Amino acid sequence: GQQVMQIPQYQHVQEGEDFTTYCNSSTTLSNIQWYKQRPGGHPVFLIQLVKSGEVKKQKRLTFQFGEAKKNSSLHITATQTTDVGTYFCAGRGSGYSTLTFGKGTMLLVSP
Amino acid sequence: DGGITQSPKYLFRKEGQNVTLSCEQNLNHDAMYWYRQDPGQGLRLIYYSQIVNDFQKGDIAEGYSVSREKKESFPLTVTSAQKNPTAFYLCASSPRTSASAGHNEQFFGPGTRLTVL
Numbered sequence: 001g002q003q004v005m006q007i008p009q010y011q012h013v014q015e016g017e018d019f020t021t022y023c024n025s026s027t028t029l030s031n032i033q034w035y036k037q038r039p040g041g042h043p044v045f046l047i048q049l050v051k052s053g054e055v056k057k058q059k060r061l062t063f064q065f066g067e068a069k070k071n072s073s074l075h076i077t078a079t080q081t082t083d084v085g086t087y088f089c090a091g092r093g094s095g096y097s098t099l100t101f102g103k104g105t106m107l108l109v110s111p
Numbered sequence: 112d113g114g115i116t117q118s119p120k121y122l123f124r125k126e127g128q129n130v131t132l133s134c135e136q137n138l139n140h141d142a143m144y145w146y147r148q149d150p151g152q153g154l155r156l157i158y159y160s161q162i163v164n165d166f167q168k169g170d171i172a173e174g175y176s177v178s179r180e181k182k183e184s185f186p187l188t189v190t191s192a193q194k195n196p197t198a199f200y201l202c203a204s205s206p207r208t209s210a211s212a213g214h215n216e217q218f219f220g221p222g223t224r225l226t227v228l
Binding site: 035048097102 | 216221
């Protein structure tokens with residue numbers, strides 16, 4: 001079956017530092033989604049990437065989808081304490097009707 | 112006010128008892144899902160349903176059962192056969208599940224934290 005690996009598992013940064021989480025799939029993906037889960041909360045959809053090499057930005061967040069559609073990354077510039085939470089990638093394989101979630105990267109930001 | 116509701120937020124049960132978790136959505140979404148979340152494990156798919164009166168097993172369906180009698184409701188029963196039921200359970204819905212469709216992001220409910228004593 002599909003496997004989606006996400007690294008790092010955990011990262012602690014000082015406010016203002018940058019942060020990146022990486023996602024790798026064992027198979028080619030038709031699309032990839034990113035979610036954020038605040039402590040004690042539920043996952044909230046951030047974005048979906050569909051095209052090979054696609055790059056999308058949301059304010060300080062930059063999302064990339066690899067050329068081979070097997071990897072993706074989320075980069076946060078100048079982190080803020082409001083960025084604290086766990087970031088999950090979720091990939092949908094070609095022909096699959098469900099998402100496979102990575103284990104997530106927990107981000108802690110110290111003021 | 113559209114969204115997904117799950118109840119209760121916290122649930123305690125004795126070992127050996129079946130328990131049913133509620134999930135309701137008023138988003139008119141076709142697809143609904145149940146996930147289990149354990150610390151450090153991410154979200155693992157238990158069951159999903161793409162249409163009323165139909166559902167499919169996910170990656171960890173053993174010890175669970177579901178029904179989809181109405182579009183807006185997708186209850187999950189955790190049976191006594193589930194070896195380690197203590198976990199955080201999340202229900203989600205999406206407009207569709209087609210692999211080629213856009214706008215199929217998942218909307219999650221607030222979750223139910225089940226503790227089996």
